[in-house]
Amino acid sequence: MRAKPRQPSPMDRLSASRGESPVRGNAASFSAGNVPGLEGSPAFTVWQHDPSPVPVVIAVPHAGRSYPPELVSRMRQPAYSAPRLEDRLVDLVGKAVAERTGAALLVAHAPRAMIDLNRASDDVDWDMVGGGAPDASSVPVSSSSARRARSGLGLVPRRLPGLGELWKWPIAHDDLAARIDGVHVPYHSALAALLESVRARWGAALLIDLHSMPPLPARAGEPVAEFVVGDRFGAACDGALVAEAFAALGQARRLAAHNRPYAGGYVLERHARRHAGVHCLQLEIDRRTYLDPAMAEPGPGLDSTVDIVATLVQRMAIAVADLGRERGFWRAAAE
Secondary structure: OOOOOOOOOHHHHHHHOOOOOOOOOOOEEEEEOOOOOOOOOOOEEEEEOOOOOOOEEEEEOOOOOOOOHHHHHHEOOHHHHHHHHOOOOHHHHHHHHHHHHOOEEEEEOOOOOOOOOOOOOOOOOHHHEOOOOOOHHHOOOOHHHHHHHHOOOOOOOOEEOOOEEOEOOOEOHHHHHHHHHHHHHHHHHHHHHHHHHHHHHHOOEEEEEEEEEOOOOOEOOEOOOOEEEEOOOOOOOOHHHHHHHHHHHHHOOOOEEEOOOOOOOHHHHHHOEHHHOEEEEEEEEEHHHOEOOOOOOEOOOHHHHHHHHHHHHHHHHHHHHHHHHHOOHHHHHHO
């Protein structure tokens, strides 16, 4: 019996539109930065095809699990607090989606308990740093950063609901500086370089900043959203791309919310440049969709969640390429 020929995927059609063969096989990878206190452990890893087969970058800033022993020893109830700060195993979703679609991928290994990559480097609660703030004139702090730090979830998380203070004693200034220099600075430099390389090839680029969330609170018999799409209320991403994201989630019969309660944070604020063709979207996934009932290990829904997010990436990739065309980039590149 003759096997049926494989039908072209959306990514095949996207490659064909540029007169190219679809990229298959493994992406090249490199690791960089360093996790302070854990010798030889990189802060993050990048996987990327060259040239990029799709104009999409997936970043996973909150799933890091490289915990230095000294950091753990300073935490109150680390077995309880550390996993609650993580976007538990959402990097498994990101890796599977990147392998299927050809999207570039950036995964942080440094844990959020050490430093939150979705916060600005000035988003510090100086009351938790030994000796307090340095000279105020050398550390400008925005009002929004100050509010986030006081909430307990600044650059270095300080407290969690139901637990209170996370740390047994203050952080030293040189420890904080090592976290910023070893993790935060190189991570955001790598992300900016990835987005620029994709934008230079396609004329437009999309960042999907991938997160996971605890189940949203239910309201009087109403269904609860399993996905939240955040675009900073239109500031970070073209509406046509957001529409494709909701179309993909609707096709999968999954309920999704827009910007509430998660509109996107510092990553989108820093890297989105709509006027230059760089669009950013934050995607939150209910952990119940891909983890076991204890929300600790991969669950039976992992494969279906990967299917949904991969379809979302594929649809959005085509729309991003269209934006590049509209900007006249492909015509200019051909000339």
